[in-house]
Each structure stands twice: as C-alpha cells, then as structure tokens.
Amino acid sequence: MLEWLKQPWPWYVAGPLIGLTVPALLLLGNKTFGISSSLRHICAICIPAKIPFFRYDWKKETWNLFFVGGILLGGIVAAQWLANPAPVLVHPQLAEELAAYGVTDYNGIVPRDLFSWQELFTLRGFILIVVGGFMVGFGTRYAGGCTSGHAIMGLSNLQWPSLVATCCFMIGGFVMTWLILPHILQL
Amino acid sequence: MLVKEKVRKTSLKKEPVDTDYEVRSQNAMCVNESTLDRPLVSNIKYGVLGIFFGIVFVKAEIVSWFRIQEMFKLQSFHMYGVIGSAVVVGIISVALIKKYNARSIEGEKIHLEPKQFHKGQIYGGLIFGLGWAITGACPGPLYAQIGAGATVILVTLLSAVAGTWVYGRFMNRLPH
Numbered sequence: 421m422l423e424w425l426k427q428p429w430p431w432y433v434a435g436p437l438i439g440l441t442v443p444a445l446l447l448l449g450n451k452t453f454g455i456s457s458s459l460r461h462i463c464a465i466c467i468p469a470k471i472p473f474f475r476y477d478w479k480k481e482t483w484n485l486f487f488v489g490g491i492l493l494g495g496i497v498a499a500q501w502l503a504n505p506a507p508v509l510v511h512p513q514l515a516e517e518l519a520a521y522g523v524t525d526y527n528g529i530v531p532r533d534l535f536s537w538q539e540l541f542t543l544r545g546f547i548l549i550v551v552g553g554f555m556v557g558f559g560t561r562y563a564g565g566c567t568s569g570h571a572i573m574g575l576s577n578l579q580w581p582s583l584v585a586t587c588c589f590m591i592g593g594f595v596m597t598w599l600i601l602p603h604i605l606q607l
Numbered sequence: 608m609l610v611k612e613k614v615r616k617t618s619l620k621k622e623p624v625d626t627d628y629e630v631r632s633q634n635a636m637c638v639n640e641s642t643l644d645r646p647l648v649s650n651i652k653y654g655v656l657g658i659f660f661g662i663v664f665v666k667a668e669i670v671s672w673f674r675i676q677e678m679f680k681l682q683s684f685h686m687y688g689v690i691g692s693a694v695v696v697g698i699i700s701v702a703l704i705k706k707y708n709a710r711s712i713e714g715e716k717i718h719l720e721p722k723q724f725h726k727g728q729i730y731g732g733l734i735f736g737l738g739w740a741i742t743g744a745c746p747g748p749l750y751a752q753i754g755a756g757a758t759v760i761l762v763t764l765l766s767a768v769a770g771t772w773v774y775g776r777f778m779n780r781l782p783h
Binding site: 430431432434435436438439440441442443444445447448449451455458459463466467471473482483486487489490491492493494497498502508510511514528529534535536539540549550551552554556558559560562563564566567568570571572573574576577579581582584585586587588589590591593595596600601604 | 647649650651652653654655656657658659660661662663664665666667668669670671672673674675676677678679680682683684685686688689690691692693694695696697698700701703704709711712713715716717718719720721722723724725727728729730731732733734735736737738739740741742743744745746747749750751752753754755756757758759760762763764765766767768769770771772773774775776778781
C-alpha cells in the first residue's frame, strides 16, 4: 500500500480528488475554493497601508490561511514519508532542450539548476524566482483568481468570466513557454 | 437597450462601496459566504483538508516545474487530465449541491456568488499565465513546493505577495 502511494499518482486519481475539494469546502463551511486570495489576506494582515483593497475584516478569512498552511504541511508530509526516490520522468524532448540550458538535475520538484539560493543572485535566477512570483501575485489578483478560483471553482459553477480567465492563463503560459522563456533560460 | 444601460448606471452609483462584503466580493474569488462567527479552532478542519490537498499536489507532480513545462509544450496529457477531471467532478458536485439545496455541516444554506466579468480577467489572466510558465506554479503549488523542501520558493511566494500588494495599491489606475 505504502509502496503504491509512493509512486507518482496518475491524473485520473489526482484530478477527481482535487475536484472533490470544491464540494468539501462548500459542505464544511460554505467556503468557495480559491487559493490566491490567501496572498491578499497576507497583505491585509501585514501591510494594509490604508489601501481600501486591503481594509476588510481578514479575521473572517482565517480559514483560507489554515487551508494554505495545510497545503504547506501536506508538502512536508509527501516529501518526508511518501517520496518517490526516483528522479522525475520527463519527456525526452524536454530533457534534451533543458540540457542545452544546463538543466540536468531531475531530483527536485523544481529544477535545482534554476531554482536555488545560489541561482537567486544571478540575473536568470532573479527573473525566474522573483519576477515570476511577482507576475503570479499581480496577475492572479488582477484576474480575480487563479487556477483554483477560476479554472476549477469558477468553471465548476459554470461561470463564463472564469472561462475567459482560464483561456488567458493558458495563452499567457504558451506565449511564455514558446516565445520568451528560451531567451530567459539562455541568460 | 438604452433603458437597460441607464438602469445599470444608476444601480452602479447606488452600490455601497465601503461595506465589508462589497470590499471582499469586489475581487477575491474566495469570498467567504459564511456569515457565522466561528471560533478560530473551527478552522482546523480546513487545515486538515489543506494537508490532504498538499499531498495530492506533490504526489501527482502538479507542483513539478517539469510537468507545467510539458503541459505548455503539449508533451504530456497529465496536467490536462488533472484539471479536466477536476472540473468535471466539480461541475457534477456543484450541480448536485444546487439541486438538493444542500446545507453546510454548520447548517447554513450553500450560496455561490456569480462572477462579474471585467477586463482584468483578460489582462490579469495573461500576466498570471506568463508568470505561471516561469515559476511552474500557481499560488497553491507555491506553498506545497516550499513544504516539499524547495525553500528558495519562499522568495517567490513573498514576491507574489508583493505583486498582490502592488495590484491593490494601483488598481484604480488599471483598466477593469
């Protein structure tokens, strides 16, 4: 059983489990699934700076912070006790392309050749780690949700604005992967 | 058409802007629909659900930078399968909840707020998409990556908080 759990889980197991989070949150306490809002709550708690967008009763939203705190703990549990000792299997074509940029370590959840404390102080690492993160935080809030809030929760509730947002997420991702990222990785 | 437009405009003017609910629902996807005041300890159940969710994230390699690259390079069906099947299960669940007027375990009637369209879903969506392909993570996976030992992602998370703050600071000047 444990051996089986340690293998990478297939999509048809993981997808439905993630989908079930939607009714689980609704049934537990009338909460709608969304993760990027936690970033807003952190702003509201730490640096509201009298900005109206951050002036609300965040104490009512602490459930969201418990939820993301749980995700972090879940990451620890999975890495400590359920880890698959083998490196990530990636598409041979991707491996070949990445090797050209010096990415050869497949042991981490993120490529250690790109995302590490040493890399942070290089131009490439700074763009990947800091600029990338900024765009995730800025973009999700501007769009009013992320993959969980729009693509999963919004689409589950058949909301067409969420479909627009999801399509834009994908377009942005394709543009970055095909047109821009190769130039960043070359740095 | 004209009348409709007029009605829309007047209703916009009348809208209260500073009540707590308005501010919260203005943008956040995770509007907390519950009006019950619950003690802090009641939040533990969401923590437990989060742990379960984080394990799924890591074990299905949804938080793997490589899987996101494969998705955008159309080299693997994995992520499409995950998101697609999650949405199908979500649609069925929400439809059942609506059909049977289900209540939460705290006895509240479950209520889902419809999403309002604004241009931010396009501009913001594109910006997030660009960032997603760089970091290989949307906000949820960032937390799981840190937990799974990629400690430098803490910097990415802080940067995402900064991005959220900058949006909040300048949102009035952005097209919506």
